[in-house]
Amino acid sequence: MKTIKATPITAENFLPYGYVANISDSSGSYGMGAYPCTFHRDLVLCPNGSSDPIAFGSLKIGKRAMIVQDVEYHSHACEVMMPMDDDIVIYVGPASSDVIELDKLVAFLVPKGTLVIFRAGVWHGAPYPVHHDGTVLICLPERTYLNDTKKYLLDEKDFLIIE
Template sequence: MKTIKAQKLSKDAFSPYGQFFDFLNPTGFSLGSFFPDKALMPVSSGIPVGFSPLVVEKTAACIVEKSEYHNYAQEAILPIDCDILIHVAPASKQPVPQLTEAFIVPKGTLVVLRTGVWHLAPFPIDQEKAHILIGLPERTYMNDCIVVDYSKEDFMQIEI
């Protein structure tokens, strides 16, 4: 099984997959205590963005066995109460598990994945359970979610 070393979020390393912003420690332009438009997630056709809770439990090992992507939607991921690991691979028509990278996302940091980026549910790091806010255009999980199970040879373990 391949092992992936999780890396700290940085603009250069993460930019091929999307953007991120630390909502617990905002910086940059502000209107007093309001920091406008720090993360943008465009949607088409006036479809509303749905904000959904995701609860994931810690596992003995962070093993990536499958991945998903969305053809027409970006996805926002905001860990609320603990740091998480995410895995991502470049947008492509076929799965590219060999190009998977892993990132440590501190709690309170919003990550917005670009359309087509391969990913799946995050892994909690420092707690037994993580509460995560997911932002997707309404019903994306029903009409634009392509999930691929990897063969055992392509499974990978994420290490910190």
């Protein structure tokens, strides 16, 4: 019987077959925003047969009070989110035109390694790490953050505390 030896994967030795990326190492990439939430967009692109390849990025999230101060949605794109190194708390609300229904927002505890997919139009925002600063894998069609994101900052009187 023939045997093959497993070798450590690198971007170089895997290149004939595809792409490898360490999403948690965003050094050298452009970050949008600043601590406690910095989005490193489009770190890896995955062509999917349509005009918009799927882009993989990382969201660095800092430990902070769980206070909802903003909401956003994407009209045409689902968003994939997966906490990589800590559990996270997310908040979501049902898709609605451009009307923010704060009374319909709910929060969920998501264990690290659990993949979450937001439907197009669902209200959400940056997640909160449970124990320490963390990294969240984000997958969206390329440039969604520029061409299909509606974000609203809430008035302080409308902030919500997550327990």
